[in-house]
Amino acid sequence: MMYGYGIGWGWMMLMPLVWIVLLAVIVWAVVRLVQRPGDRTPPQRRETAQEILDRRFASGEIDADTYADARARMAGREPSPR
Template sequence: MDTVMYWNGGGWAWMAFMPLLWIVLIGLIVWAVVRLTQRHVGGDHGQDRGWPPRETPEEILDRRFASGEIDADAYTEARERLAAGKPRPR
């Protein structure tokens, strides 16, 4: 009689369904982590994914000069280096 009560409650259906549920749940978690941590490798600076565009070095330099972080001499020197394609000295 105990066996009839156990199988009559639908426990076997849950036992068959649970592995599928876990596979789907883990798959969703992996998909979400990959989607959130992906970095776009392309020339549009991430615009196709809704990310804000990345600033170019020239735009960063212009912003820093406009906000007063650097003076005119440092700005001019950095602009010349960027135009010449030389790396910054260490």
Template sequence: MMGWYDAGWGWMGMVLMVLFWAVLIGVILWGVMRLTQRPREGTAPAPVESPRQILDRRFASGEIDEEQYAAARRALEGRSVDHTPHE
């Protein structure tokens, strides 16, 4: 049995068949990779933290103590910082 490419197409039919399958396989591979690929890190813009959020995060993580937190919060809110010694 002869293939469709022997019905007058000759070697050109063989080339077209190979090209067809190469393109089809390439499109399928591209589609699978596109659907399964995870987003790259750093592609989404990082959320911008406000000064208050940064202060809250530092207090929650233990970087600053309650006294430092209260003083920084007053400074952020525009109130004067109390410099009297605490007992």
């Protein structure tokens, strides 16, 4: 007689794996909950000086002369006299 131990060996081999998976899920959940909201977002690329200048010119914050002078300064050239 087997006294109900027919699948006992299978469960005995599977239980350590079940516990490892369960502990891994718990650790993952705790780490995920402890993280700050800012840590979850990917870092954003900073605008270059040229992109900022282009955006300000396109939105009308600076005029064409100021834009041309700033571009010349960034390129290392002297701005044209007015």
